[in-house]
Amino acid sequence: MVSQIRFLMCAPDHYDVDYVINPWMEGNIHKSSRDRAVEQWNKLYNVIKNHAIVDLVAPEKGWPDMVFSANAGLVLGENVVLSRFLHKERQGEEPHFQHWFEQNGYNVYTLPKDLPFEGAGDALLDREGRWLWAGYGFRSELDSHPYLAKWLDIEVISLRLMDERFYHLDTCFCPLANGYLLYYPGAFDSYSNRVIEMRVAPEKRIAITEADAVNFACNAVNVESIVIMNKASESLKSRLAEVGFQVIETPLTEFLKAGGAAKCLTLRVTEPIGDEIHANASVESRVIRMEGHLLDAGLINRALDLIVEMGGSFQVLKFNLGEQRQSTSAAEVRVSAPSHEVMEEIISQLIDLGAVDLPQDERDSKLEPVIQAGVAPDDFYVSTIYPTEIRVNGEWLKVQNQRMDGAIAISTTANGIVAKCKLLRDLEIGDKVVVDVLGIRTVRKAESREQRNSQEFSFMSSGVSSERRVELVVEQVAWELRKIKDSGGKVVVTAGPVVIHTGGGEHLCRLVREGYVQGLLGGNAIAVHDMEQNILGTSLGVDMKRGVAVRGGHRHHLKVINTVRRFGSIAKAVEAGVVKSGVMYECVKNNIPFSLAGSIRDDGPLPDTQMNLILAQQEYSQIIEGADMILMLSSMLHSIGVGNMTPAGVKMVCVDINPAVVTKLSDRGSIESVGVVTDVGLFLSLLTQQLDKLTSPYIANVG
Numbered sequence: 001m002v003s004q005i006r007f008l009m010c011a012p013d014h015y016d017v018d019y020v021i022n023p024w025m026e027g028n029i030h031k032s033s034r035d036r037a038v039e040q041w042n043k044l045y046n047v048i049k050n051h052a053i054v055d056l057v058a059p060e061k062g063w064p065d066m067v068f069s070a071n072a073g074l075v076l077g078e079n080v081v082l083s084r085f086l087h088k089e090r091q092g093e094e095p096h097f098q099h100w101f102e103q104n105g106y107n108v109y110t111l112p113k114d115l116p117f118e119g120a121g122d123a124l125l126d127r128e129g130r131w132l133w134a135g136y137g138f139r140s141e142l143d144s145h146p147y148l149a150k151w152l153d154i155e156v157i158s159l160r161l162m163d164e165r166f167y168h169l170d171t172c173f174c175p176l177a178n179g180y181l182l183y184y185p186g187a188f189d190s191y192s193n194r195v196i197e198m199r200v201a202p203e204k205r206i207a208i209t210e211a212d213a214v215n216f217a218c219n220a221v222n223v224e225s226i227v228i229m230n231k232a233s234e235s236l237k238s239r240l241a242e243v244g245f246q247v248i249e250t251p252l253t254e255f256l257k258a259g260g261a262a263k264c265l266t267l268r269v270t271e272p273i274g275d276e277i278h279a280n281a282s283v284e285s286r287v288i289r290m291e292g293h294l295l296d297a298g299l300i301n302r303a304l305d306l307i308v309e310m311g312g313s314f315q316v317l318k319f320n321l322g323e324q325r326q327s328t329s330a331a332e333v334r335v336s337a338p339s340h341e342v343m344e345e346i347i348s349q350l351i352d353l354g355a356v357d358l359p360q361d362e363r364d365s366k367l368e369p370v371i372q373a374g375v376a377p378d379d380f381y382v383s384t385i386y387p388t389e390i391r392v393n394g395e396w397l398k399v400q401n402q403r404m405d406g407a408i409a410i411s412t413t414a415n416g417i418v419a420k421c422k423l424l425r426d427l428e429i430g431d432k433v434v435v436d437v438l439g440i441r442t443v444r445k446a447e448s449r450e451q452r453n454s455q456e457f458s459f460m461s462s463g464v465s466s467e468r469r470v471e472l473v474v475e476q477v478a479w480e481l482r483k484i485k486d487s488g489g490k491v492v493v494t495a496g497p498v499v500i501h502t503g504g505g506e507h508l509c510r511l512v513r514e515g516y517v518q519g520l521l522g523g524n525a526i527a528v529h530d531m532e533q534n535i536l537g538t539s540l541g542v543d544m545k546r547g548v549a550v551r552g553g554h555r556h557h558l559k560v561i562n563t564v565r566r567f568g569s570i571a572k573a574v575e576a577g578v579v580k581s582g583v584m585y586e587c588v589k590n591n592i593p594f595s596l597a598g599s600i601r602d603d604g605p606l607p608d609t610q611m612n613l614i615l616a617q618q619e620y621s622q623i624i625e626g627a628d629m630i631l632m633l634s635s636m637l638h639s640i641g642v643g644n645m646t647p648a649g650v651k652m653v654c655v656d657i658n659p660a661v662v663t664k665l666s667d668r669g670s671i672e673s674v675g676v677v678t679d680v681g682l683f684l685s686l687l688t689q690q691l692d693k694l695t696s697p698y699i700a701n702v703g
């Protein structure tokens, strides 16, 4: 029986693979056989004609992909949105398709120039007419979706394509009658998969394997219970049969060489309009402004890459390139995202890069009250290491206690409104917390090109250093330590027990004794190992001078803990003369505050070890406050904890033999952090040698 459904096709008179605009075409230039293509196309044409009416558009010479009539435009009722091809190789097809639509009485809408949209290849109607699924990521631009919603008066659901083999939505997605959906989940990002799962009930979703997907099983023509495709596995056929669909296979291998199959070769031109259905595109846009050394510092690339990586799209509205070497540039970028949720994720990252609203768009931050102590409102803005300001009652307010992974809470005090970063557990009922991403900006210094390249910490731009560069880094760290000391600044050291095992203890002692260290952070282990070495000459039972295990030495560790426990604290053991040297000894003697944070594996622990981790975090953050530099020495856990508490602007040097640790810690997107992959004992030894070499700027080096 032939239904009233109509399709538009275009005969393959001029079909060929002439260029490469998708991965299927690679290696296939002029490799398809025209005769076989004609034969395959005719077969498809006849199969469809058995079930529906087929109209034809005249093929045009010079436009080999015109056979893929799915890309002519998108039809709904009387209206057509004409395609705007991304690639110039296909743009010449546009007037021919437009002509056909006009001749056949359609109302044709054309998109703004440079806004690609590839018709029914990237936009598929739900077969119940409830909404339009629209793809983006390779060919069609996300910003075309709101036009579809407006012109066709239908809800548009945007899906992001991630696998370049499935560059058009119809290559991996096929809505079927009765609300069924045939699709290949691997072609979509996780957000889009979630959207699909929210709209289509599990029993209606037919997810196919990659093997079927690469045979273009999703590129199928559905007429009522018939599904026409190039090829399907037995299991897919029976799966479809179970839910009442009959698969008709018709080989289209010649067209696969151009990246198309059954669905691409047809355009359904009778698409019924649902009565109750109306426009609604969840696509959101917002214009942001960025200023600074956008090109030199790579900020603009990072911003644009990030928008796309996170599922949005952009349009650069203005770009003023600074003229002189020192000039800054400014850009205005329109950001679009498929939903508010994705928009928030994108904007919060752009805020980190220093993006701000246009002055006329500035709004106050959105605040929501805390209604359960220790729990933030769902949509809370997660703080970062960058100095942040929020807008309250039209005024920009600096956020205090800047740190990452907190919420920004506002409270009214005697001195007016105060904004602070607070940890979730510290939120109190009555606090108002910043939610969403409005009225938030980070303040970035725009260092000049020279500053960035020549400042002491310029090696940081190179991120992680190893081997020969270690010496260079040591020189710069030494110089920095010296400067901080001379100016009465603050250096905090985070150290793990490896410092002791690798013989770094004596060097760290010197740093403490000579006034280079103003705070020490660690765990139970560093203190125990340090005191074991200084009381018994071993570290975990290994003789530190000879490097051999001492018989029964493993007990040393516990003996030391026990001794200190007897005295009640490390300080008391030092006073009593039991601990006579070492890192802990120097800290006590020089009044250097230290905090030892406990963990599950701690032996003892020492009386000083703080086993309440919330209190330990508080002790740590007190010691870090006001630090100019943090030296992280081979302690991954403590260093990560410290990194999370530290605002941008504090120099961080992370030394570890494991590059993964170093990368993790120094990758804070902040130029003030640097990683050194090396043995920490060696690093400390080089550092003290270098400090010795540095002549004081104030005392002439006589002799």
Ligand code: ARG
Pocket (backbone or CB within 6 Å): 021, 022, 065, 068, 070, 071, 090, 120, 121, 122, 168, 170, 171, 258, 259, 260, 261, 263, 264
């Ligand atoms: N070679 C064509 C292109 O890359 C194939 C188009 C396939 N059409 C489709 N609706 N998927 O544009």
